Amino acid sequence: MIMLPLILIMLVIPIAALVLAILMNGTKARKVIIGSTLINMLITLSIFVSSILSGSVSISEQYPYISSFGVYLGFRINVISMVLLIMSSVVLFATALSGNVEKEHHKLSSALIALFQLAAVGLFTSANLFVFFIFWDIGVIAMFFMINMLGSANRKAAATNFLIYEIFASSMLLLGIMLIYFFTPVHSFDISVITSSAALIPAGKQSLIFIVLFLAFMINMPLFPMHFWLPDAHTEASTQGSMLLSGILTKFGAFGMLMLFAMLPISASYSVYIAVLAAVSAFYAVFLLIHQTDIKRIIAYSTIVEMGVIMLGISAGNAFGTYGAVFAMLSHGLTVALMFLLVGVIKHIFGERNIFALKGTVMKAPYTTYIFIIGALAMIGFPLTSGFIADVLLFIGSVQAFGVFGVVPLAALLLMGAFLYYVISKSMLSSKEYSKTVDYVAIEQKIGYGVLLFFIFIYGILPFAILNLVKI
Amino acid sequence: MFQIGVYLFGFIISCIAGLIATGIYSYFFKAKRNGFILSAALLILIAIASSYLLVINYSMVELGIIRIYPFSLLFVALFAIAMLLVNMLSYSNAKDYPDLPLLFGFSFIGAFAVATAVSILAVFVGLELLTITTSFMILLEGKHRIEAAVKFFLLGSISIAIFAFALSMLLPYDGQLALAAATINPNITGILLLLISMGLFIAAFGFDTALFPFNLWVPDVYEGAPTNITAMLAGFNKKVAFVAMIEVFFLVFFAYRSSFSEVFAVLAVLTMFFGNLVALAQKNVKRMFAYSSIAQAGYILVGIATASQLGLEASIFYIIAHSFMIIGAFAIVLWLESKNIKSIDDYTALGSRNRFAAIALTIFMLSMAGIPPLIGFAGKFLLFSSAISSGMVLLAIIGIINSFISIYYYAKVMNSMYTMKDEKKIKMDHYVMVVVIIVVAVVILFGIYPQPMISIAATASKAILGVS
Numbered sequence: 001m002i003m004l005p006l007i008l009i010m011l012v013i014p015i016a017a018l019v020l021a022i023l024m025n026g027t028k029a030r031k032v033i034i035g036s037t038l039i040n041m042l043i044t045l046s047i048f049v050s051s052i053l054s055g056s057v058s059i060s061e062q063y064p065y066i067s068s069f070g071v072y073l074g075f076r077i078n079v080i081s082m083v084l085l086i087m088s089s090v091v092l093f094a095t096a097l098s099g100n101v102e103k104e105h106h107k108l109s110s111a112l113i114a115l116f117q118l119a120a121v122g123l124f125t126s127a128n129l130f131v132f133f134i135f136w137d138i139g140v141i142a143m144f145f146m147i148n149m150l151g152s153a154n155r156k157a158a159a160t161n162f163l164i165y166e167i168f169a170s171s172m173l174l175l176g177i178m179l180i181y182f183f184t185p186v187h188s189f190d191i192s193v194i195t196s197s198a199a200l201i202p203a204g205k206q207s208l209i210f211i212v213l214f215l216a217f218m219i220n221m222p223l224f225p226m227h228f229w230l231p232d233a234h235t236e237a238s239t240q241g242s243m244l245l246s247g248i249l250t251k252f253g254a255f256g257m258l259m260l261f262a263m264l265p266i267s268a269s270y271s272v273y274i275a276v277l278a279a280v281s282a283f284y285a286v287f288l289l290i291h292q293t294d295i296k297r298i299i300a301y302s303t304i305v306e307m308g309v310i311m312l313g314i315s316a317g318n319a320f321g322t323y324g325a326v327f328a329m330l331s332h333g334l335t336v337a338l339m340f341l342l343v344g345v346i347k348h349i350f351g352e353r354n355i356f357a358l359k360g361t362v363m364k365a366p367y368t369t370y371i372f373i374i375g376a377l378a379m380i381g382f383p384l385t386s387g388f389i390a391d392v393l394l395f396i397g398s399v400q401a402f403g404v405f406g407v408v409p410l411a412a413l414l415l416m417g418a419f420l421y422y423v424i425s426k427s428m429l430s431s432k433e434y435s436k437t438v439d440y441v442a443i444e445q446k447i448g449y450g451v452l453l454f455f456i457f458i459y460g461i462l463p464f465a466i467l468n469l470v471k472i
Numbered sequence: 473m474f475q476i477g478v479y480l481f482g483f484i485i486s487c488i489a490g491l492i493a494t495g496i497y498s499y500f501f502k503a504k505r506n507g508f509i510l511s512a513a514l515l516i517l518i519a520i521a522s523s524y525l526l527v528i529n530y531s532m533v534e535l536g537i538i539r540i541y542p543f544s545l546l547f548v549a550l551f552a553i554a555m556l557l558v559n560m561l562s563y564s565n566a567k568d569y570p571d572l573p574l575l576f577g578f579s580f581i582g583a584f585a586v587a588t589a590v591s592i593l594a595v596f597v598g599l600e601l602l603t604i605t606t607s608f609m610i611l612l613e614g615k616h617r618i619e620a621a622v623k624f625f626l627l628g629s630i631s632i633a634i635f636a637f638a639l640s641m642l643l644p645y646d647g648q649l650a651l652a653a654a655t656i657n658p659n660i661t662g663i664l665l666l667l668i669s670m671g672l673f674i675a676a677f678g679f680d681t682a683l684f685p686f687n688l689w690v691p692d693v694y695e696g697a698p699t700n701i702t703a704m705l706a707g708f709n710k711k712v713a714f715v716a717m718i719e720v721f722f723l724v725f726f727a728y729r730s731s732f733s734e735v736f737a738v739l740a741v742l743t744m745f746f747g748n749l750v751a752l753a754q755k756n757v758k759r760m761f762a763y764s765s766i767a768q769a770g771y772i773l774v775g776i777a778t779a780s781q782l783g784l785e786a787s788i789f790y791i792i793a794h795s796f797m798i799i800g801a802f803a804i805v806l807w808l809e810s811k812n813i814k815s816i817d818d819y820t821a822l823g824s825r826n827r828f829a830a831i832a833l834t835i836f837m838l839s840m841a842g843i844p845p846l847i848g849f850a851g852k853f854l855l856f857s858s859a860i861s862s863g864m865v866l867l868a869i870i871g872i873i874n875s876f877i878s879i880y881y882y883a884k885v886m887n888s889m890y891t892m893k894d895e896k897k898i899k900m901d902h903y904v905m906v907v908v909i910i911v912v913a914v915v916i917l918f919g920i921y922p923q924p925m926i927s928i929a930a931t932a933s934k935a936i937l938g939v940s
Contacts, residue, residue: 066850066923068930069857134844141843144883149823149890156887163883167841171876174853175869182860 006047007061007075010040010121018114026106030096033110037096037117041089047077048086052465057082060127071189076127079469080326084255087333088120090455091247094337098448099240101344105150109240112150115142120248124255129177130189132259136173136252140166143241143249150238158229158236165219165229172216173256179209195263206266213260214274220253221307224281234300239344242296246303247337251329254307257314258322267317274315275402282308282412290419295346295353298423299339302379305416306332312409313394321397323470328390330459335378335387338452342372345445350435358427360434368441369428371449376424378456380417386459477530480521481540484548487514487521488581495574502570508563511573512556515580519552526928531935538588542935546928547587547715550792554708555580557799557910560903561700561806568612578605579704583712592642592724595716596635599680602712603628606705610697620696624705627689631679638672641665642724670725670732674739677720680713682766683773684742694762699809702758703802706765707795714772714791721776722784722936729779736777737867743770744874751881755815758805760881761798764840767878768794774871775855778862784933786854789926793851793918794840800911801836804829807904816885821893829900830889832908837882839915842875846919854926 017036021029051057060076077085096113100106119139126132144166148159181189183205184197198206219226230250234242261267285304292298306328313325345368346361347353362369374385381391391413398406459466491514498507526545533539555576562572578601585598607625611617645666678686694702721732747767754760772794775787807829813819823830839848852875859868900908918925 065921066926068923068926069854134849137844137849141838145890148887149892156891160880160883160887164880167879168876171872174856175872178853178857178860178868179865181857 005061006043006059007077007121007125008063010043010125011075011118013039014114014118014121018111018118021107021111021114024107026110029107029110030100033096033113034093036114037089037093040117040121041093044082044085044089047082048465051082051469055469057469062127065130070187071130072128073131074127074190075122075125075131077125079466080255080258081124083326083330083466084124084251084333085121086455087251087330088124088248090451091243091333091337092117092120094341094448094451095240095243095247097451098341098442098445099238099243099344101239101341101348101445109146109150109238112142112146113240113244116146116244116248123252127191128189129180129191129194132191132256133170133173133177136256137170139249139252140170143245146241146244147233147237150241151236152238153236154232155236158232162229162233165222165226169216169219169253172212172219176209176213176216179205179212183209191259191263198263199265201264203266206264210260210264210266210270213256214270217253217256217260221250221257221311222253222304223277223308223311224284224304227281227285227304230304231297231300234303234340235294235297239340239347242300242340242344243337246300246340247333250303250307251333254310254314254325254329257311258325261314261317261322271315271317272402275312275398275406278308278311278315279409279412280308281311282409286412286415286419289416293354293356295355295358295423295427296340296343298355298419299336299343302339302416302420303332303336305412306336306379309391309394309409309413312398312406316394316397316401316406318397318400319470320393320400323467324390324392324394324397327386327459327463327466328394331378331381331386331390331456334452334456335375335385338371338375338449338456339379341445341448341452342368342375345441346372349437349439349441351438352435355423355427358435360430360432361428363434364437365441367446367449371453372428373424374453376417376420378460379420380413384457384460386456386463388460389463477525477528477532477540478534480525480530481532481534481538484518484521487518488577488584490514491577491580492574495577498570498573504563504569507570507573508559511576512559515552515556515559519549519556522546522548522552526931529931533590537590537594539590540588542928543932544588546788546792546932547711548584550795551580551583551587551708551712554711554795554799555583555704557796557803557907558700558704558708560907561703561799561803564901564903565700565806565810566612566698567614571612572609575605575609579609579708583708586712586716586719589716589719592639592720595719596632596639599635599713599716600632602709603632603680606701606709609701609704610693613698617696617698620693623689623696624693627679631676631686634672634679635676638669638676641669641672666725666728667731670721670728671735673717673720673725674732674735677713677717678739681710681717681769681773682743683739683769684746684766687743687746687766687769690766691759691762694765695756695759699758699802699806702762703799703806706762706802707799710765710769711791711795714769714787718776718784718787718936722779726779726937733777733779736773736779737864740770740773740777740867741870743767743773744871745770748874748877748881751878754881755817757814757816757819757885758802758809760816760885761801761805764878764881765794765798767874768798768840770874771852771855771871774859774867777867778858778864780858780862781930781933781937781939782861783855783858784937785926785929786851786858788929788932789854789922790851792925792929793847793915796911796914797836797839797848800908800915801833801840803904803907803911804833804836807901810901811898816888819885819888820891821895822889824892825895825898826900828905829908832912833889834886835912835915837885839919841879841882844919845916847915847922847925848919850919850922850926 063073122135289301313321378385381387494510531541582601611621751763775783839846842852856868
């Protein structure tokens with residue numbers, strides 16, 4: 001069998017879709033982007049299936065770029081990047097298919113989704129820090145325009161805020177990458193080369209690199225003192241923007257964190273402080289979350305809670321923690337995209353997002369409401385959903401690394417679950433009075449729910465499909 | 473091979489003579505269209521011929537005063553293209569276009585003299601020629617330009633005077649004033665007179681390249697000049713001055729690199745911060761780009777401050793990159809100015825009024841802010857890498873912080889451009905459109921695949937330092 005350059009194909013498809021989307025009119029552009037995300041999802045799933053059959057996954061491709069600087073466009077797919085590719089391709093497909101609940105600016109949103117798709121594929125498959133940085137910034141710029149041009153009333157301020165935080169992060173990332181390049185004895189951008197030779201860097205320089213890169217990824221994730229851009233960005237973004245922002249963009253930072261902890265040996269000595277920071281971040285966000293009345297803001301804060309928990313798993317540094325974090329990224333990406341889609345539909349149907357103004361949605365929009373309940377359960381890690389596997393692995397890892405205290409952040413998740421129960425009972429399940437409906441749920445949104453739910457359950461019921469590959 | 477080189481050199485010289493002849497013809501016969509076509513064709517020929525010589529790696533001193541080698545050929549080609557773009561911008565916008573080709577011709581001679589100089593005197597004459605012709609160009613459109621023209625002329629004269637003073641101090645040590653390191657005895661480092669001369673050179677070039685303490689003329693002149701000439705000031709004159717600076721410091725004073733490196737590092741930091749911080753407060757887009765181009769000069773200086781081959785390569789790359797980006801940005805500003813759209817508030821809804829212009833301006837601004845995969849990112853990456861590799865980590869950090877600051881004022885323009893509002897569409901002028909398309913193509917293509925331009929910059933930098 002001839003080996004196709006699958007990663008190159010997955011990168012070329014969004015570029016072609018971008019060009020076509022710019023040239024075509026709105027409805028055709030929408031079809032193009034649905035097609036391109038669907039093809040990428042099928043390619044990713046075929047990689048997944050073949051990895052199950054062969055028991056391992058390892059694809060790498062390399063293309064010449066700036067040869068005088070030793071920069072190659074290196075791509076690789078290992079288990080972590082495959083899991084994140086599956087997550088991102090599913091979320092992108094669902095976003096392209098059903099995210100445009102508002103049914104406006106088809107052309108613009110299609111072009112920006114194509115650009116973001118390019119960024120997601122490139123970033124999650126990068127084997128090279130230079131490539132990582134390039135796709136990081138493409139993703140940030142695509143997301144900036146998605147908020148800036150497609151969002152709601154206060155989108156300009158939110159988008160500028162987002163851009164300033166994210167560009168600061170990417171400046172730090174660039175600095176960190178350059179420092180790594182010149183401080184490693186071999187002068188390389190290749191992640192595996194750096195990983196094998198990073199122990200030779202003196203501890204002081206390693207700490208400098210670690211702090212700079214940690215700051216960059218922390219802003220993107222986001223963790224507690226750097227999270228201020230996130231609630232506004234989500235509230236003002238369109239449904240598609242929120243789905244991609246929370247589902248995929250925040251994973252850029254988490255993916256970077258995983259890479260950073262695997263790369264620099266010095267990171268182990270900071271892990272306790274970072275775990276504390278992660279726990280503080282989760283609790284801080286959950287205490288803000290329980291004061292929100294806007295469902296979209298609630299889901300936005302839940303992202304910070306989840307990212308704090310994911311950071312806890314990464315900082316544990318052991319196999320359980322790391323793969324728990326990876327699984328949590330998969331699970332959170334799918335669930336949060338589903339939740340934002342549901343919130344977008346609810347806003348569209350009832351014209352309202354305030355939990356005190358929404359009444360009895362179950363009578364008018366039963367599908368949406370029941371799936372909201374399932375989504376909320378998946379979010380707090382209910383058995384049979386992928387979130388359960390993620391939390392189990394992650395907290396085992398955390399307890400292994402930090403002792404009994406490692407399990408404390410679970411309380412943040414449970415508190416979030418309790419508040420989501422309150423939200424559901426307060427605004428959705430009451431049968432005495434109803435909110436007025438403005439519109440109905442279209443079939444494409446229902447397909448979107450179906451796709452996301454399918455993957456949430458498939459990885460909840462059959463987690464061994466992935467876990468067999470890593471053998472923890 | 474040798475034969476072709478000589479013929480092509482003769483061809484370039486005759487093309488330059490042709491530029492002057494075209495200018496005279498255009499001036500006396502008021503031949504707007506023919507003057508434009510002839511001068512554009514000659515500039516294209518010069519660019520092609522010098523690129524060809526660059527590709528075959530031709531290197532020779534011709535006529536005893538013109539040094540043809542990769543460095544000079546690269547910049548002759550760049551200046552020809554930049555001048556061509558400015559020429560196109562001027563064609564449909566300048567009121568007295570027939571007067572311009574002659575001035576363009578003389579400016580090009582000045583730039584050619586600087587790029588191919590064998591002695592510092594040629595640099596001196598070239599810069600002087602450029603300054604004087606440019607001040608006439610600023611003046612052409614009428615009386616309201618006098619303020620800008622006089623400011624530019626006075627500051628240019630001061631810079632020339634300082635330059636002459638610095639030259640005179642160099643004379644006792646090097647009677648020929650040659651642009652070559654060998655003639656200065658490296659044993660006499662530490663001689664006060666030479667250090668003073670070097671300081672004066674920094675001041676003289678500081679005026680022309682708008683480094684921090686010497687840049688106060690820039691915003692007024694840039695704003696006061698007709699925008700096609702502003703594009704020329706930022707994309708052509710400033711780059712000529714940078715070339716002169718590189719020649720003088722990397723050929724004559726290279727033995728003193730530890731001294732000038734520190735001075736340039738400090739100036740780079742001050743220039744970047746000044747440009748970016750003041751640009752934050754601007755309401756007028758043209759003025760904002762004027763301050764942003766000051767900051768960009770600071771980035772270029774980062775590479776020069778490292779005083780290494782890598783740094784020089786990065787600076788050359790960024791000089792080329794910024795020359796294109798700023799001409800493209802001012803092209804759009806020029807066209808919008810003719811529609812009476814000037815301040816950031818006026819740019820509201822440009823995205824729905826003319827989508828192409830908005831996207832192009834966005835690409836230029838993102839490139840200037842250093843967002844990949846555009847040419848500005850490749851340039852900044854090289855610049856800051858060179859700073860780190862020479863051990864100037866702090867300089868690189870400050871540079872990166874500055875490119876982070878700059879995103880804020882570009883974001884303000886973008887925010888205002890992409891406010892959806894249906895107003896009547898505005899149509900872009902054809903000549904402006906051609907310029908913008910060329911620049912967008914350069915910014916994107918060399919941003920995605922910078923390797924060819926990096927290797928050309930490496931060849932040029934190695935040629936000037938005499939390493940292989």
